[in-house]
């Protein structure tokens with residue numbers, strides 16, 4: 001099967017900007033449009049792997065909001081938050097919960113050029129106490145209005161584009177950062193779906 005050269009080069013270009021050491025973990029984010037919007041932002045920022053747990057519902061399907069971005073992201077589901085966090089810690093990620101507590105620091109004070117996982121909480125309940133106790137830190141987007149929190153996908157975008165800004169500054173998008181074996185495997189999968 002012949003692949004149009006332009007599409008092949010586009011896939012290569014995107015893959016070469018993917019950041020294997022930047023990821024998101026969603027905890028019971030159950031509305032399809034929110035999960036889809038988060039995935040779409042991950043694609044834009046260069047995230048390849050997203051982790052999710054969903055203990056309250058069936059796993060949400062992607063809505064049109066994803067604009068097909070779910071095809072270019074690997075979504076890994078875990079049975080519970082402890083397993084998900086242990087998995088990320090074993091891969092040397094620092095995990096920051098976007099979570100409003102008295103321990104929270106401004107999200108701009110974090111170094112996102114280190115291996116980083118961003119934990120996002122459920123639409124209604126936020127990050128669970130268990131998850132909050134297992135992570136490396138809590139971060140907050142300062143809110144100056146009457147409402148206490150942002151929509152979860154908006155919060156994800158604000159924080160992830162700060163991570164992108166820091167990584168652009170450090171030229172982390174300039175050369176491919178994926179393990180060579182994984183790079184070729186994904187290039188093949190995406191080129192010949």
Ligand code: SAM
Nearest residue numbers: 098099120121125126127140141149150152155
């Ligand atoms: N009532 C919930 C609470 O107290 O956490 C609000 C949940 S909020 C709608 C859903 C998720 O979005 C939160 O768990 C958090 O991960 C993220 N979020 C929303 N606004 C945020 C902010 N200003 N700073 C950090 N994270 C935020």
